[in-house]
Amino acid sequence: MSWDPGGLSKNTKNRFYVFMRFLRIEQVLFSLPMAYLGAFVAIRKIPPISILILIFLALFFLRTAGMTNDNLADVEIDAKNPRTKNRPLVTGAIKISEAKFMIISSLVLFFLITYFINIWAFILSPIVALVVMSYPYMKRYTAFANYHLASIQGLAVFSGAVAVLGIYYNSLSQIFLRIPWFFVIGTILWAVGFDLYNHIPDAQFDKQMGLHSFAVLLGDKALIFAGLNQLFSVIFDFIGDIYYNLGIIAIVSTIIHGVIMAYAYYLASRKNDFGKAFYYNIYSSIVLGLGVDIDVILGIPF
Template sequence: MSQSNGIVSDAQRANWLDRYAPEAIKPYGRLARWDRPIGFWLLYWPCAWGIGLAALAQPESGFHWWAAILMFFGAVLMRGAGCTFNDIVDRDIDMQVARTRSRPIPSGQVTAREALYFLLAQALLASAILFQFNRFTVWAGVASLVLVAIYPFMKRVTWWPQFFLGLAFSYGALVGWTSQTGGLAWAPVMLYAGTILWVIGYDTIYALQDVEDDALVGVKSTARLFGKNVRPAVAVLYAGAFLLWNIAAISAGSGWLFSALSLIAAGLLAWQLWTLDPDMADNALIRFKNNHYVGIVLTLAFLADWVW
């Protein structure tokens, strides 16, 4: 990374932010990871699943497209706010890790105070979107801020920071459901639980990129915890996720079509593990990003089953 141009080392080369955004905006876009959209997609897909699950339970109401659109922009804002907060908290650790020392705060592109102002701006805009939904969903969304706040500290105290990321990143499954129903039920709880396992699995794969640096600076992760057993461990997590997703769908009234189409998602997860090689450059990152397609497939499975 060259700090003169501010490009972040793990961002895709010639991404849209680096190519087209005004220079004054780029450091803030990098804080919010606009140059790496995979994060907000992975935060968004559980929201779409929650809406789709509600459509199965209430077929007369259908899939609420406007709610899905609002939640997409909410996911972009909340993912950006969460990443900004994470970078403020982790700025000293980021200086010591090769992949992260090029981020805007440790590289000097923005100050911690400027990042805090940007964090508040994103949170306020996300709040404006949240208040478009019913009261139960508003309070559920507010409660999720506790999970967002504690996650950056977990890598210092537990080998399972990915579990706390799962609690936060899967929360959209509950928000999507409650936005349509005004309350909770066992089906969205099962969806939430399965999605937590999915997040732990894919973030363990992501964390394989930093195992050596994390060991040097004392950062804990499931990638370090599982060690050479990372493939079977993630396989168990993915299998549990797939099972719970199907239990959730059946509980909401799905038919055979969701189960059949969800096998495509299972195939994608199996491919990730079958071809995983942490010693190859970008191998773990590519398999991590493949989960975007898992999100697409399950969303289409919910939609197809509702239409059927």
């Protein structure tokens, strides 16, 4: 139960490593495959390399702003939680002033990058940023904060699609019609499951602090709820494979994606290893994202 993806060992002095742990940089791998999946499926071909680079940069800076804001909003709570007491903002390894500067500068860079992507990405960017930046406050009020966090992952698919569709279409309605919505929904349901792997170990502490999540609301049934969300996510991904005329590589990738999630569920439910379960979801997103992208590139029918 002591696992914490944002914690530091007491002897860590490398500033670069401190910032990477603070941002939980490896978790960018949750979102980037989904963003690229949205881009590839939306136009059924390889997007321009320049757009793929801009998608990565926009995602990186928005995630930097969001994660920093999350740490800043929760610094007093994290200080009281034995599991999170070694996070950089709690220990002083990163100063409050540094965190505020990171938020402001990262948001400015995010908006600037969306401007260079296309006009629709720029117009929609404040809405996307609002969803990301408001997340840490939702758990003060409702268990649906888990779905709020999951919607951020779904927005990665949405945003990747908008980034490429905005090159070809001048109408927002035309863009929305071509968003791969089944994958957006599948990603949201997948993310609810892995987010609960982060909340279930803290359920008792969160209850004492008056914080809300489905881990607090459902108690012992929270893990089953996480598994059901991920089961339905695989179903929506399969529907997406068929509806968007993807091929055998996408189908196989979806199956492996589901198997990895099932193994993560086994680790959480039978081994009580929420840390490994959480990180296996990174592997599952890479498998699905790369598989779908390769499928689009090769165009091998099912």
